[in-house]
Amino acid sequence: MKNSFQITILCCNYTNLAEREDLASLLGKIEIKRYPCSGHIEITDILRAFKEGAKAVMVAGCSKGTCHNQKGSERAEKRVLGAKKILEEIGIEPERVEMFYVSRLDSGDFVEKAKAFYQRVLSLELKERAQ
Amino acid sequence: MIIAERRPIPEILQNIEGYEKVLVLGCRGCVAVCSAGGDREVAILAEALRLARTLSGKPLEVLEATFIRQCDPEYLEPLKKYKGEVEAVVSLACGVGVNLIADLYPEMRVYPGVDTSFYGANLSLGEWVEKCRGCGDCIIDKTAGLCPIARCAKNLLNGPCGGSQGGRCEVRKEMPCIWHEIVERMKRRGELEKLMEIWEPKDWRPAGGDGLRVRIRDDLRLNGGN
Numbered sequence: 001m002k003n004s005f006q007i008t009i010l011c012c013n014y015t016n017l018a019e020r021e022d023l024a025s026l027l028g029k030i031e032i033k034r035y036p037c038s039g040h041i042e043i044t045d046i047l048r049a050f051k052e053g054a055k056a057v058m059v060a061g062c063s064k065g066t067c068h069n070q071k072g073s074e075r076a077e078k079r080v081l082g083a084k085k086i087l088e089e090i091g092i093e094p095e096r097v098e099m100f101y102v103s104r105l106d107s108g109d110f111v112e113k114a115k116a117f118y119q120r121v122l123s124l125e126l127k128e129r130a131q
Numbered sequence: 132m133i134i135a136e137r138r139p140i141p142e143i144l145q146n147i148e149g150y151e152k153v154l155v156l157g158c159r160g161c162v163a164v165c166s167a168g169g170d171r172e173v174a175i176l177a178e179a180l181r182l183a184r185t186l187s188g189k190p191l192e193v194l195e196a197t198f199i200r201q202c203d204p205e206y207l208e209p210l211k212k213y214k215g216e217v218e219a220v221v222s223l224a225c226g227v228g229v230n231l232i233a234d235l236y237p238e239m240r241v242y243p244g245v246d247t248s249f250y251g252a253n254l255s256l257g258e259w260v261e262k263c264r265g266c267g268d269c270i271i272d273k274t275a276g277l278c279p280i281a282r283c284a285k286n287l288l289n290g291p292c293g294g295s296q297g298g299r300c301e302v303r304k305e306m307p308c309i310w311h312e313i314v315e316r317m318k319r320r321g322e323l324e325k326l327m328e329i330w331e332p333k334d335w336r337p338a339g340g341d342g343l344r345v346r347i348r349d350d351l352r353l354n355g356g357n
Contacts (some may be wrong), residue, residue: 047178051185086175090183099254129177 004026005125006031007118011060012038014068015102016110023111024122026118038062039072046083046097056096056121057083058114063101073101093124132161132252133225134259135168135245140179143221146242147180150191150218155180155244157197158209158224165259168223169247170197176223176244201228205233214239250281267337267344273325275316282309290331 005028013034038061061073077099084094085088103109134329155177163169177193184191200206201224218242226247251259264281282300290310294301
């Protein structure tokens with residue numbers, strides 16, 4: 001399954017300092033794209049990640065109340081909801097994109113949530129492949 | 132403004148099923164203000180169409196553009212350059228824009244990307260409510276500025292009906308009974324007796340009962356309108 005299973009993580013540049021190496025234990029490809037603020041992540045960015053081969057997209061922003069731009073991560077959550085609706089309309093499980101609020105400047109929290117999301121998506125993938 | 136809502140993507144995909152290159156065309160008028168057909172929505176729909184078609188194994192090339200308006204021939208001029216370049220246009224303008232493209236560019240295949248809903252006001256972020264039905268014969272001078280044609284579920288001219296309870300509409304309880312509000316407002320103004328006047332029957336011809344509605348103002352036309 002290595003290199004055949006890609007997860008793209010779209011995140012605020014300032015929530016954490018995690019790198020791909022921190023997620024090296026996960027099989028497959030982990031793509032991390034950073035933005036000046038998670039509020040800058042658009043629905044189009046999420047859809048494009050899927051078009052570029054991602055099997056799932058994790059959006060990560062600062063915990064509520066800690067966003068440097070006040071409401072950036074809350075905007076990101078709205079965009080994730082918008083993307084879920086579109087994915088559902090075109091036949092992709094909406095669970096393949098999720099918003100995560102992560103502790104600001106805590107890479108550990110980010111890595112933990114990324115690994116948990118990976119496991120959830122892996123289950124979805126295995127279920128799909130078994131059908 | 133005119134309120135519209137994006138059509139379900141499967142319906143749009145069905146309309147453009149046989150094509151390999153389309154234009155998603157937005158409008159910076161009303162549909163941009165109500166977040167249904169402006170630049171951002173063009174980008175989102177275009178990306179969604181590309182993704183859906185990639186997944187179905189029939190990739191689609193999608194061009195994106197947004198015009199200032201689509202309800203005016205002058206602003207539709209730039210569409211000429213797409214003639215022969217794309218096989219179809221998915222317009223995110225209201226039905227006026229789609230119709231005008233169909234009129235002016237009969238050789239182009241144009242499909243609606245939004246459903247045109249109503250004339251409404253933007254009451255808060257993400258909330259639009261109907262205020263006018265464009266019936267062409269305003270009676271709101273007699274009803275304290277509140278329109279019973281658009282805002283009464285039964286379009287009553289002599290409400291409130293027997294079903295309104297506590298100032299709420301019986302058809303949709305979350306909505307106020309507009310006739311209740313009209314009566315209360317006229318009472319506060321000391322003008323309640325005006326509602327006792329017998330009105331002339333409402334003229335429904337301007338509402339479309341007399342066929343296609345056209346308005347011509349000779350004072351604005353030069354060279355016969357050309």
